[in-house]
Amino acid sequence: MAGVFAAGNTAMLKPSELTPHTSALLAELVPRYFAADELSVVLGDASVGQAFSALPFDHLVFTGSTAVGKHVTVQRQRIWCLLRWNWVESRW
Numbered sequence: 001m002a003g004v005f006a007a008g009n010t011a012m013l014k015p016s017e018l019t020p021h022t023s024a025l026l027a028e029l030v031p032r033y034f035a036a037d038e039l040s041v042v043l044g045d046a047s048v049g050q051a052f053s054a055l056p057f058d059h060l061v062f063t064g065s066t067a068v069g070k071h072v073t074v075q076r077q078r079i080w081c082l083l084r085w086n087w088v089e090s091r092w
Helices: 002-006 020-033 046-053 066-078
Strands: 011-013 039-041 059-064 082-087
Touching: 020 039, 046 066, 059 066
Parallel strands: 011 039, 059 082
Antiparallel strands: none
């Protein structure tokens, strides 16, 4: 995030719906320390993530499953942007 802020950009986080306590804590703490035009947290299920990935961001950093990654890739092909994947695949 330091690079995002150093470049004068805004960041939006959409944490996983599978981590409700961590997501709620982020949503509570982030507004205490950051202005909404600096960093914001968006909570929701997969449908929110799908809408989020369709927004016209210049850069998108993604961490998640293969299935969600494929959806994000299709969305990003429609709206050109730099996409960086932090690929996380469960081996369980």
